[in-house]
Amino acid sequence: MEVRVSQPRLVLVFSGKRKSGKDYVTDWIHERLGGDVCCILRLSGPLKQQYAQEHGLDLDQLLGPGPYKEQYRADMIRWGESRRNQDPGFFCRLATREAHQPVWMVSDARRLSDLQWFRSEFPQQTRTVRVQSSEQTRMQRGWSFTTGVDDAESECGLDSHAEFDWIITNEADAPSLEDQLRPVLKLAEEASSSSGVSHS
Ligand SMILES: Nc1ncnc2c1ncn2[C@@H]1O[C@H](COP(=O)(O)OP(=O)(O)OP(=O)(O)O)[C@@H](O)[C@H]1O
């Protein structure tokens, strides 16, 4: 168990396939709640930071939604897995190190070990959210099947995990995000007001 200055009231752990819209959905919630109430934590943040440094790459582009990071994805996965194999909580600990808001959104869980780490560190506070989109929609957003990536644990590690607290369908013809995310926002607002921080 980590020693922390402040404990989160709510930890929302998001997962979903490439281009399902994990960043889009977590950005949308962040805009609603504001930066005093919630923060977005990316497990891939410290991974990309160190990978960029070791390989002389552009960190901003690795962190962004564009095609740049896709050239390096397979190698980043291998590189990250060598760290995770020694210590499955390695990136979870680094990503959460400086978070102080009452509500945390982890935007990119990919493996059962990621969910297990949050559930064991924050058993009362952790809730899981799966973001899903059809392959057709993901293709329109720039996805194409890549062997070694889309058939690997990084993309499939949570495929058979049926116990998400919420499943959000991020498609043009699905109910609005506003409607689908209402219970998530409600819980986050309750968590923030019980901590004394409320959204504007
Ligand atoms: N509901 C939406 N409406 C409009 N654009 C969207 C929507 N959802 C996602 N997008 C766009 O699709 C692209 C991919 O979304 P996003 O980066 O959020 O996916 P992701 O699941 O985080 O992908 P990756 O795993 O590759 O980082 C982005 O350019 C994003 O702006």
Ligand SMILES: C[C@@](O)(CCOP(=O)(O)O)CC(=O)O
């Ligand atoms: C290397 C990796 O962290 C890339 C994640 O990139 P993104 O969240 O899809 O932007 C995936 C992984 O850790 O398996």
